Ligand code: HEM
C-alpha cells in the first residue's frame with residue numbers, strides 16, 4: 001500500500017516507529033555509556049545499532065521510492081520548509097550515526113559481534129597479541145567524531161520534530177500525528 005494524504009501505509013508507520021524508538025533508546029544508552037564508562041553495555045549498543053542500521057537502509061529505500069508524505073493540511077510555507085529540513089536531518093542522521101559507529105569500531109581495531117555472532121574480529125597487535133590495535137586511525141577517528149557530533153544534531157532535530165508534531169496535534173488540531181499513529 002502507498003502513502004496517501006489521508007492515510008500513511010503500514011510500512012511507513014512501522015518503519016517510522018521502530019527506527020524512532022530504537023534511535024531514542026540508543027542515543028540515551030550511548031550518552032549513559034560514554035559518561036559512566038559503562039563498558040558492559042558497549043556490545044549491546046553495537047549489536048542493536050548494527051541491526052537497526054539494516055532497518056534504516058530499508059526505510060531510506062522505501063522513502064526514496066515513495067517520496068515524502070504529502071502534508072496533512074495546508075501549512076504556512078515556512079513551516080513546510082522547517083519540517084522538510086528536520087525530516088532530512090533525521091533521515092540522513094539515522095544513516096550517518098550507525099555508519100560512523102561501525103567506522104569507529106572497525107577503524108579502532110575493535111571486534112563487532114551482533115549478539116555474539118561475529119561480523120569481524122579484533123585486530124590483534126602482532127607485538128603483543130592480547131592487545132588490539134587500530135586498523136585505520138583516520139577511519140576510526142572520523143567515525144568517533146561523527147558519531148558524537150551527528151548524535152547531538154539529531155537530538156536537537158528530534159526535539160524540534162516532537163514540538164512540531166505536538167503543535168499540529170494540539171494547536172492546529174490536524175491529522176499529522178494521527179496519520180503517523182495509523183488513524184486516517
Ligand atoms: C542508530 C544507531 C546508534 C545511535 C543513535 C548511537 C548513539 C550513540 C551516542 C549518542 C553515543 C555517545 C556519544 C558521545 O557522547 O560522544 C554513542 C557512543 C558509542 N557508540 Fe553508538 N549509536 C548507534 C550505533 C552504533 C553502532 C552501530 C556502533 C558500532 C558498531 C556504535 C558504537 C558506539 C561506541 C563504541 C560508543 C562509545 C564511544 C566512546 O566510548 O568513545 N554505535 N552512540
Ligand code: HEM
Nearest residue numbers: 012016020023063069087090091094158162165176177180
Ligand atoms: C516521540 C517521538 C516522535 C514523534 C511523536 C514523531 C512524530 C512524527 C509525525 C507525526 C510525523 C509525520 C509528519 C508529516 O506528516 O509531515 C513524523 C514523520 C517523520 N519522522 Fe517522526 N516522530 C518521532 C520521532 C522520530 C525520530 C526519533 C526520528 C528519526 C531519528 C523520526 C523521523 C521522522 C521522519 C524522517 C519523518 C518523515 C516521514 C517519514 O519518513 O516517515 N521521528 N514523525
